[in-house]
Amino acid sequence: DAIDKCAGTHQMVGLKWPNDLLVDGAKLSGILLEAESVSRGRTALVLGFGVNCVAHPEHGLYPTVDLAALGHRISADQLFNALALSLDHWLSVWRRAGGFKDVRKAWLARAVHLGRxxxxxxxxxxxxxxxxxxxxxxxxxxxxxxxxxxxxxxxxxxxxxxxxxxxxxxxxx
Structure with a gap:
């Protein structure tokens, strides 16, 4: 959502389970979530991500791409601000009763490998x-x-x- 907002696109990015963002089969971003149990039954979560804004690896296991190569000049600050708003939105959806159903539906709408x-x-x-x-x-x-x-x-x-x-x-x- 954040990339679409900054780039002025509509669902340019597809999702590859569990944690990659793809554009036309090339990896644009990776997301990593790590959870650990802490005291009194609570869980701590760390979220890390990287988005190829202006460069991407030329050689690797998979094709990669960056936003600039796709014709979108988006700074890391612009993308971070859009991401913060998007994350806030989706976390509020998640917290609602039955909210994961809506998150799941939105995720599946972008799934690049569904049915494959x-x-x-x-x-x-x-x-x-x-x-x-x-x-x-x-x-x-x-x-x-x-x-x-x-x-x-x-x-x-x-x-x-x-x-x-x-x-x-x-x-x-």
Missing amino acids: TIRVRNGDREMAGIFLDLDNRGHLVLGLENGQRETIFAGDVFLEGLQPEGSPDIPKF
């Missing part, structure tokens, strides 16, 4: 299937070849055609 074959890797475990949905906690629901559904709590997602070099192709179902 993906591969998910978590440690030594890897599986392929169709990205079907997000559950009521934001976990990925993967449809397997055998008709079963697998809920993925964490992992690296590889989109068809966007696997790192040297990775085997995703099996076609």
Whole structure:
């Protein structure tokens, strides 16, 4: 939302579960959330992100892009201010009774891999299937070849055609 506001675009950015922002398949941004239990049943959360505003890595595992290369001259300060407003908005939506339903719906509207074959890797475990949905906690629901559904709590997602070099192709179902 913040990038669209600053760039004057409408849904230019797509979301790749769990934490990347893509434009036409190229990574523009990554987001990292880390949570830890603290005293008296409370949880502390750290949110970190990076947006390629004026430069991007030329060589890496995946294609990357920056806002300037897309024709948008947006300063880090402008983007930060827009992000603060957007984050405030979505946190207020989240806090409402049943608010995650609205967050989930907005996230799915931008999901670049919904209904597509993906591969998910978590440690030594890897599986392929169709990205079907997000559950009521934001976990990925993967449809397997055998008709079963697998809920993925964490992992690296590889989109068809966007696997790192040297990775085997995703099996076609």
